[in-house]
Amino acid sequence: MARAAGLSASTASRLLDTLRQQGYADWDEASGLYRVGLRAFQVGSAFTAARSLVGAAEAEMRALVAELNESANLAVLRPLGGGRLEAAYVHQVQGPQLVRMFTQPGSGAPLHASGVGKVLLASRPDDEVRAALGTGSLSAYTPHTLTDPAAVLDELEKVRRDGYALDEQERELGVRCVAVPVYGAGGEVWAALSVSAPTARLSPEQLPAFLNATLAAAGRIGARLGWTA
Structure with missing residues (x-):
């Protein structure tokens, strides 16, 4: 994700954590992968x-x-x-x-x-x-x-x-x-x-x-x- 966005890994991590706190992203601890959060789905539905x-x-x-x-x-x-x-x-x-x-x-x-x-x-x-x-x-x-x-x-x-x-x-x-x-x-x-x-x-x-x-x-x-x- 950092490479795709042209960001450093640390910056991408901070941004993802912010998105997670706001409900726009979810993190699966078992797999270590992020996915789209419920809030993003709600915005898209709106x-x-x-x-x-x-x-x-x-x-x-x-x-x-x-x-x-x-x-x-x-x-x-x-x-x-x-x-x-x-x-x-x-x-x-x-x-x-x-x-x-x-x-x-x-x-x-x-x-x-x-x-x-x-x-x-x-x-x-x-x-x-x-x-x-x-x-x-x-x-x-x-x-x-x-x-x-x-x-x-x-x-x-x-x-x-x-x-x-x-x-x-x-x-x-x-x-x-x-x-x-x-x-x-x-x-x-x-x-x-x-x-x-x-x-x-x-x-x-x-x-x-x-x-x-x-x-x-x-x-x-x-x-x-x-x-x-």
């Missing part, structure tokens, strides 16, 4: 699941964008370590309008200050939610950001009750977002689908039409993933 998700969502997201003329985003939960989580964008279909940089695929969004983040966090158990939020004040991105964990918990209860989440200029001033859950085959929330637009183009009066279209698209994605209501 990557495969993400690819399946994007494949199922692509056509429906394009149809949604054609209907609303605004960009659609798909996000999943991404662990950051220490119980912390964020919403990670895995796919986007751009509308004809300006695309905000923070929604580019691969970028992350705070759970408390994004529509997709609220949807994803609302799907998790209470102990996981509290660990992710912590007890201190949360980062404020605009004057509208919810920074009190207790206020966020109240907001998540509303998300669970209503079946969707809003970002009311909480991540960026002048931008409103509506987000809904995407369900996998077992009825679990696999992802969050959102549409965002300037408040002038996504007004409170226009919200029902945007919400209904996004819910319908999420339902069709879920059907492609094998979920039935």
